[in-house]
Amino acid sequence: MAFNMVEKHSSAYSVTWGINDIIYTEKTPYQKLFIIETEEFGRALVLDDILQTTINDEFYYHEMIAHVPLFTHANPRRVLIIGGGDGGTAREVLKHKCVEQIDLVDIDERVIAVCRKYLPELACSFDNPKVNVLITDGVKYVKSQKNKYDVVIIDSTDPEPMGPAVQLYSSDFYQSVYRCLNDDGLFVAHTDSPCFSFGSDNFRDFWHRINAYFPLTKAYITCVPSYISGYWSFTLGSKRYDPIRDYRHDTSIKTRFYTSELHRACFVLPRFMQELIAKK
Numbered sequence: 453m454a455f456n457m458v459e460k461h462s463s464a465y466s467v468t469w470g471i472n473d474i475i476y477t478e479k480t481p482y483q484k485l486f487i488i489e490t491e492e493f494g495r496a497l498v499l500d501d502i503l504q505t506t507i508n509d510e511f512y513y514h515e516m517i518a519h520v521p522l523f524t525h526a527n528p529r530r531v532l533i534i535g536g537g538d539g540g541t542a543r544e545v546l547k548h549k550c551v552e553q554i555d556l557v558d559i560d561e562r563v564i565a566v567c568r569k570y571l572p573e574l575a576c577s578f579d580n581p582k583v584n585v586l587i588t589d590g591v592k593y594v595k596s597q598k599n600k601y602d603v604v605i606i607d608s609t610d611p612e613p614m615g616p617a618v619q620l621y622s623s624d625f626y627q628s629v630y631r632c633l634n635d636d637g638l639f640v641a642h643t644d645s646p647c648f649s650f651g652s653d654n655f656r657d658f659w660h661r662i663n664a665y666f667p668l669t670k671a672y673i674t675c676v677p678s679y680i681s682g683y684w685s686f687t688l689g690s691k692r693y694d695p696i697r698d699y700r701h702d703t704s705i706k707t708r709f710y711t712s713e714l715h716r717a718c719f720v721l722p723r724f725m726q727e728l729i730a731k732k
């Protein structure tokens with residue numbers, strides 16, 4: 453191990469990563485971008501000093517953000533990904549043969565270019581003819597679309613520290629997402645750590661913002677070893693399909709984390725999360 457990188461989350465909590473090599477660095481117009489080789493997790497993407505995804509555990513996250521909504525919809529054909537510039541979510545969505553088009557909207561073209569070069573295991577789907585990459589702000593893009601998508605996936609950076617993703621967690625944005633979905637459409641956003649000071653206030657607020665527009669709002673959990681705090685939350689807002697009642701099985705889709713048993717199980721929330729949701 454050559455040296456350490458410290459990921460600071462508060463004055464009292466930091467994570468120290470053992471790094472073998474810094475492969476690439478750049479200050480893009482939107483964020484600081486690093487590709488590093490970590491000791492435990494392999495190659496990783498870091499944005500604004502926060503580790504986003506690693507080769508060794510990316511499938512814990514990308515399979516759960518993609519397959520839970522895709523299997524919940526009866527026939528997802530048009531999918532919108534906001535963010536997702538590493539390509540991992542698009543790679544998983546493409547495993548669903550019914551999907552005809554994926555529009556991937558990332559604000560930062562440099563993330564896509566750098567991941568193509570240094571994280572090809574994730575960025576392998578950008579040349580697929582079904583994937584249409586648009587470089588623009590997801591907030592503006594979604595506002596201009598109406599009744600167009602079956603599934604929307606918000607695969608953005610975190611709401612904190614302040615960065616280009618902050619508005620992707622706002623009430624106005626969730627309302628625009630509702631409008632850009634078809635009548636039976638649904639969407640998923642990652643909604644921070646639900647664990648005490650790591651993000652429980654955010655989780656509760658985002659859940660209520662989503663629930664203000666969608667008739668059915670359900671949070672689900674996963675764990676991602678390289679993320680802080682243990683649990684990680686996603687929240688699904690749906691116009692018609694219930695992710696527990698209506699989901700499909702298709703064993704021909706190969707996954708390493710997602711299973712249909714896990715699909716049901718991930719919606720079973722610990723009591724403290726149920727209580728967060730119950731509080732306004």
Ligand code: SAM
Nearest residue numbers: 535536537538558559560563590608609616617
């Ligand atoms: N998969 C990662 C994770 O595990 O959390 C996150 C993916 S990372 C590639 C998030 C992407 O969201 C970045 O490429 C960033 O440029 C993009 N992003 C942030 N704010 C955005 C915005 N307002 N509109 C579109 N993309 C945005």
